[in-house]
Amino acid sequence: MTDEQPARDPVGEDARIDSLDERLKALREREEERNRPKAGAETDASYRMGNRVLSELLGGVAGGLFLGWLIGHFSGYMALSLMVMLFVGIGIAFRNILRITNQRSD
Numbered sequence: 001m002t003d004e005q006p007a008r009d010p011v012g013e014d015a016r017i018d019s020l021d022e023r024l025k026a027l028r029e030r031e032e033e034r035n036r037p038k039a040g041a042e043t044d045a046s047y048r049m050g051n052r053v054l055s056e057l058l059g060g061v062a063g064g065l066f067l068g069w070l071i072g073h074f075s076g077y078m079a080l081s082l083m084v085m086l087f088v089g090i091g092i093a094f095r096n097i098l099r100i101t102n103q104r105s106d
Contacts, residue, residue: 049100056096064089 068085072078 052100053097056100057093060089060091060093060096061086062089064092 064085064087065082067089068082069078071085072081075081
């Protein structure tokens with residue numbers, strides 16, 4: 001055997017690879033931070049407002065249908081009273097939703 005060093009040295013860590021690893025690590029941390037769910041007061045308030053809007057819409061439609069059925073049952077004009085009261089219920093629901101969304105938050 002010879003005591004000579006090989007002509008090529010083993011390839012060491014390249015500075016570009018280290019820099020790339022650091023940038024990838026920083027990007028992953030930023031992406032995880034961006035995708036982490038934010039549970040705070042503003043998310044709870046938005047969730048409550050969404051539930052309130054949904055309940056107003058469903059309540060208006062269901063209430064209009066119920067009142068239309070009730071009026072139609074006693075008056076004999078079932079189809080007409082159902083349609084009229086359905087549209088009245090939808091109108092009231094939309095008015096309440098607009099009123100909710102126009103309120104100023106504290």
